Amino acid sequence: MILKLFYLSSGLFMGWSLGANDAANIFGTAVGTKMVRFTTAAIISGVFILLGALLSGAGTTGTLGALGAIKALPGAFIVSLTAALTIMSMTKAGLPVSTSQAIVGSILGWNFFAGATTDYTVLYRIAGAWLFTPILAALFSVGLYFLFKAILENIKIHLFSLDWIIKLSLILAGAFGAYSLGMNNIANVVGVFMSVSPFVDIQVGDYFVLSSLQQLLFFGGASIAIGVITYSKNVMMTIGSGIYRLSPVTALIVVLSSSLVLFLFASESLQAGLIALGLPAIPLVPVSQSQGVVGAISGIGIAKGGGNINTRLLGKIVVGWLLTPLCAGILSYISLFIMQNVFLQKVFI
């Protein structure tokens, strides 16, 4: 069991680093500009990420499971670890890197190493979602920008009352953002362990069964929450006072826009609703919160007349789209080779 938990540790490390970095996208400006205290932000993020992961995280997790059904725990360990290492090194290089892209690259590396067939329909669906993440976030932020502008230009409200409303809205949007992050990005943390979960179903009382998947989602969600609480403060301060420099209202628009995108790509009930209405379904795919944020900020730049678009950053995203899965895939392939031939572990069945 200890060895099994050790293999799970790479996923938990992935969750921890995701929490440390991505929660800053949700509450960074609010905390950095002192609108919301860090403790409040950390508690709300932690709780709602965990709730999102537990209640609605199964959809995107299933999609990653479909891309590569890893049936050996050491293989899942390497896939998750190499994705996390890729993220670390890409972040150091200053790229707005996506955990989703890293994990997909690592899974593809595993598919090549194990000789497993890659489901290209799923892969294209995932790649399409990556492409649409910043575009959709930009569209949402343009819409929200004009909506907020129209409201603020036509209401008579005291500066302090407005400040209070924005503060409350940032908290609510942050909670929604954290929930969306949990439901969408939990797949990156536990998706590869789905078929090799070290947990067994637990019967709680007469009516309730805590399934192995739920336990996996809980540990994944908890690792993200711990990442938020233990390590996201500095990242939040950097975002709030340095890189993005947003006003509280624009921060609210950015959080809402990027969270909506994550929600769209993760909500099973929304997907079911669209199918019931005979509309095309939105695929359940883990997408990048950071790239959603960059898209949303660019959207505001477009809405303001196009002067503020950071084309260099957008260029970096495109480079990241290609480089992240490629690096993760190569690293995964090499590491799987080492694990199999040096440590003599079965990385695929």
Place this chain on the structure above:
Amino acid sequence: MKNIIQNKSKDLQNEIDSYLKCITDSSLLFFEGAREAYRGDYDDAENRYRDISELERRADEHLKAIQYKLYAYNIAPDSRADIFELLDGLDDIVDRAKKNIFQICVEKPVIPDCMKDDFIAITAASVDAVDILIQGVRSFFEDVNSLEGYIKNVYLYEKKADALEEKIKRSIFQSTVVEELARKFQLRYYVEKMAMLSDLAENLAKKMLMYKIKRII
């Protein structure tokens, strides 16, 4: 968390209202005091000076409370520095007005009868600029979308004060009503000090416009 759910801004709004009332009252008293001094009623002007000093003391207390509450309640963190600078700027205007009235009461300048109306007019233009500025400050807090109208009016009164300053200076130095050069210089000094109030109001109005632009999303 409690700070966010509980809206403490009402308390701060009341404090700012009281502060602005002190500034408005000071401005009115200043005008009355200056008019009395021009007419030679220095005892009444002296009383106005004392009232203004008391109002300024109260305004200072309100300003300290505003500064404390802005930071302690964590209200409008992104614009609180601007808010404080704006309110502090109003305090500087009252301070200038108080000094002007004090100087008049001490020096008791003799204003020639033919210039008294112009002196009253320049003082009125400056006080109007300050009054409109205070209304603009209220609008900055309560209805920022109508702020620009007030700012335009401040500019208008400042221009009027400038024109009167020029006119009075010319009549001081070109007419023979005032003969001694020392008296000419003394009257010029008062003209400049009275016009200075509208200049301070104009500077603060410009800053307020910048603060408004910063608040646009």
